[in-house]
Amino acid sequence: xRHAIALMLFLTLLQGALAYAALGGSPSDFGGAPATTARRLxxxxxxxxxxxxxAVYTVSQSTLDSGTVVREYSDPAGRVFAVSWRGPVLPDLRxxxxxxxxxxxxxxxxxxxxxxxxxxxxxxxxxxxSNGHMRSFAGHAWIPxxxxxxxxxxxxx
Numbered sequence: 473x474r475h476a477i478a479l480m481l482f483l484t485l486l487q488g489a490l491a492y493a494a495l496g497g498s499p500s501d502f503g504g505a506p507a508t509t510a511r512r513l514x515x516x517x518x519x520x521x522x523x524x525x526x527a528v529y530t531v532s533q534s535t536l537d538s539g540t541v542v543r544e545y546s547d548p549a550g551r552v553f554a555v556s557w558r559g560p561v562l563p564d565l566r567x568x569x570x571x572x573x574x575x576x577x578x579x580x581x582x583x584x585x586x587x588x589x590x591x592x593x594x595x596x597x598x599x600x601x602s603n604g605h606m607r608s609f610a611g612h613a614w615i616p617x618x619x620x621x622x623x624x625x626x627x628x629x
Contacts, residue, residue: 494544494552494555494567494568494569494570495552495553495554495555495568495569495570495571495572495598495613495614495615496551496552496553496570496571496572496615496618497551497552497570497571498550498551498552499532499544499546499550499552500534500542500544500552500567500568528548529545529546529547529548529553529620529623530545530546530548531543531544531545531546532544532546536559536561536563538559538560538561538563539559539560539561540557540558540559540560540561540562540563540609541557541558541559542555542556542557542563542568543555543556543557543628543629544568545614545628547618547620551618553614553615553618553619553620553623554612554613554614554615554619554625554628555568555569555612555613555614556610556611556612556613556628556629557609557610557611557612558609558610558611558629559609559610560607560608560609561607561609562604562609569600569613572597572598572600572613572615575593575595575597575598575600576591576593576600576602576613579591579593579600589603589604589605590602590603591603596616596617597615597616597617598613598614598615598616599613599614599615599616599625600612600613601613612628614628
């Protein structure tokens with residue numbers, strides 16, 4: 473009996489270690505290798521310096537078994553500052569949003585239910601837009617304070 477309890481505790485801890493928190497943390501592990509693209513921010517104006525030209529972010533794209541496409545935008549340190557999703561099924565938002573999931577559920581609980589298929593939340597620590605209906609969901613979220621200098625949030629796909 474004691475070994476069974478120890479094994480259950482170990483598996484619970486192992487499962488928590490494998491489920492990464494995306495927004496504000498490390499990229500999520502949705503299974504399979506994501507397609508990754510490094511992108512440079514466009515340096516603009518006279519203030520463009522060598523430091524600005526070196527500002528790089530990475531976009532990791534995963535296509536889930538459901539057909540939903542998830543993109544995670546990471547800074548050079550590997551911290552996810554923005555996420556997006558589009559597809560027939562919502563991804564695991566608890567994993568994708570990490571600690572910001574509680575903020576989303578709190579905001580969703582305060583809005584009227586009838587006829588609303590969009591949730592828009594703009595706070596100082598997180599901006600989130602989620603909308604959709606059966607077989608067509610889309611959304612994106614980002615942490616304003618974690619955005620790289622010069623990053624345009626309208627480029628989040």
